[in-house]
Amino acid sequence: MHSFIKPRKKRLIDEMSSLWIIFIALMSIGLVGFGVYVNYKSSFYIKMLEEGEKKHQALDKKVKDLKSDIQIFSMQKELSYEVSSSNLILKDSIKNLFDLVPNQVTLTKVVMEKYALELQGYTRSKESYRLLLEPPLKSIFDESRVEFSINKKGFFQFISHNKMEEK
Amino acid sequence: MGLFSSVKKHFLIQIIGIVLEEDKCGIYVKKIRNEKVIYSNIKYFNLESKDNLTKEIISYINALQSEHEQTYVALFLNTLGQGAICGCGKDAFEKFGVDSKSVKGVCIDKEFTIYASVIDINWADKVFKKVGLDFIFSPFLILNSYAKKDINTNEVKLYILNTNNGLTMMIMSGKKFLYGSFFNVAIEEDVLLEDFESASSEALSVDDEEIFEELDFDGVDDDDTPSMSIDEVADYEEVILQNTLSEKDARFVRYLDISLKEFYSSDNYDSEFVSSVKIYDCAAMNEDVIKHIEDELLLGISAENINLLEAVVEISKKEVLSNA
Numbered sequence: 135m136h137s138f139i140k141p142r143k144k145r146l147i148d149e150m151s152s153l154w155i156i157f158i159a160l161m162s163i164g165l166v167g168f169g170v171y172v173n174y175k176s177s178f179y180i181k182m183l184e185e186g187e188k189k190h191q192a193l194d195k196k197v198k199d200l201k202s203d204i205q206i207f208s209m210q211k212e213l214s215y216e217v218s219s220s221n222l223i224l225k226d227s228i229k230n231l232f233d234l235v236p237n238q239v240t241l242t243k244v245v246m247e248k249y250a251l252e253l254q255g256y257t258r259s260k261e262s263y264r265l266l267l268e269p270p271l272k273s274i275f276d277e278s279r280v281e282f283s284i285n286k287k288g289f290f291q292f293i294s295h296n297k298m299e300e301k
Numbered sequence: 302m303g304l305f306s307s308v309k310k311h312f313l314i315q316i317i318g319i320v321l322e323e324d325k326c327g328i329y330v331k332k333i334r335n336e337k338v339i340y341s342n343i344k345y346f347n348l349e350s351k352d353n354l355t356k357e358i359i360s361y362i363n364a365l366q367s368e369h370e371q372t373y374v375a376l377f378l379n380t381l382g383q384g385a386i387c388g389c390g391k392d393a394f395e396k397f398g399v400d401s402k403s404v405k406g407v408c409i410d411k412e413f414t415i416y417a418s419v420i421d422i423n424w425a426d427k428v429f430k431k432v433g434l435d436f437i438f439s440p441f442l443i444l445n446s447y448a449k450k451d452i453n454t455n456e457v458k459l460y461i462l463n464t465n466n467g468l469t470m471m472i473m474s475g476k477k478f479l480y481g482s483f484f485n486v487a488i489e490e491d492v493l494l495e496d497f498e499s500a501s502s503e504a505l506s507v508d509d510e511e512i513f514e515e516l517d518f519d520g521v522d523d524d525d526t527p528s529m530s531i532d533e534v535a536d537y538e539e540v541i542l543q544n545t546l547s548e549k550d551a552r553f554v555r556y557l558d559i560s561l562k563e564f565y566s567s568d569n570y571d572s573e574f575v576s577s578v579k580i581y582d583c584a585a586m587n588e589d590v591i592k593h594i595e596d597e598l599l600l601g602i603s604a605e606n607i608n609l610l611e612a613v614v615e616i617s618k619k620e621v622l623s624n625a
Contacts, residue, residue, distance in 0.1 A: 136442050136620060139436065142433060144373075
């Protein structure tokens, strides 16, 4: 510096231009900021959407699993109802069967099938069987036949095969 | 050059160079971009007083300033309270009897100091208060910028800057500064004579009205100080009588003689014999003055016309671009 005084500080550009540049700079910063914000938000929403999609798919799968479970449970329930009703029927049938058996006849084996019944036992006389047990069996089953044999004690052993036509 | 400076040169820079004289004010406007001049204009305004700028000048400069932010106003300081001394720092001021507190100095090339009185700098600031100043340049700075270009040998040379109201002298031995002085030739300066009195045992008698008395150097002719011979005084008188020299020119010649005598006689200076004179003329120098110097001092003289305002603006431009 060769001057006796220092130069006053100068602006590179005039005040109006400075204001414009500041305004444009602020606007640019604002726009860039807004752009960044929108980009961030959109990526956030996209991520959220993807997560929602994943959750939705997981829930869909869960619903399907639950539906199949429900189906299985319903089938099991129906089956249990069926079994229960069959058991009741069987119980009634057994009760009815035992109600049918007179005191003169002793059963040693009972094989119950859906449409067949096999009875094994013994009695003192064939008549006891023929008069007291055979008529109800014949009235229930379509076919009823009996085989007798005499055991060591002198009782008549019988094997009764009864069948019903399948419906 | 810094980054700011490199950027700055691409902006339009307007430099206003001002030379204030007693009765007129020259204003040179230069607009620069990328170091290319895109506009320049010189305008002169009349002045009633050097202490008061006219409204016309103020409004002209203010209008220029309002055009561009990068406007620098530079003033060429041509007041009497200034000089140049060998060396830099407080010691140099002490050596030459200059009160360092009352002047502001600028060290040039670590070789010599140019200084101006704080009063004069404050005066300039006050005069230009309504427009503001960015640079105040010493005439020694202008003269040095030209002398630097001229120096090519180690010969002792007297460089003179002749302006309308000022006489600036520098004696250089090659690149080495030996002596410097400044005088106002537009008006009779009492201070100069007082200064000279301090170096002499008798006071000088000065009367603005009487040139003959001004040229009478008997008053300083004693054993301690350089004196003018009777022949020399007679020569002056002859010149004035023939009306070939104006008062201003007479002062010019007289101050030149006084300075040379001071240079040769004072112990403060390395008094080497001046072998030639180079005059940088901004004020259409009277050829009789040149002839007188050649005849009386027996020195070879070369003169070059320069534009002072242009020089002020050029230095301002360098300052602006180098100190950005």
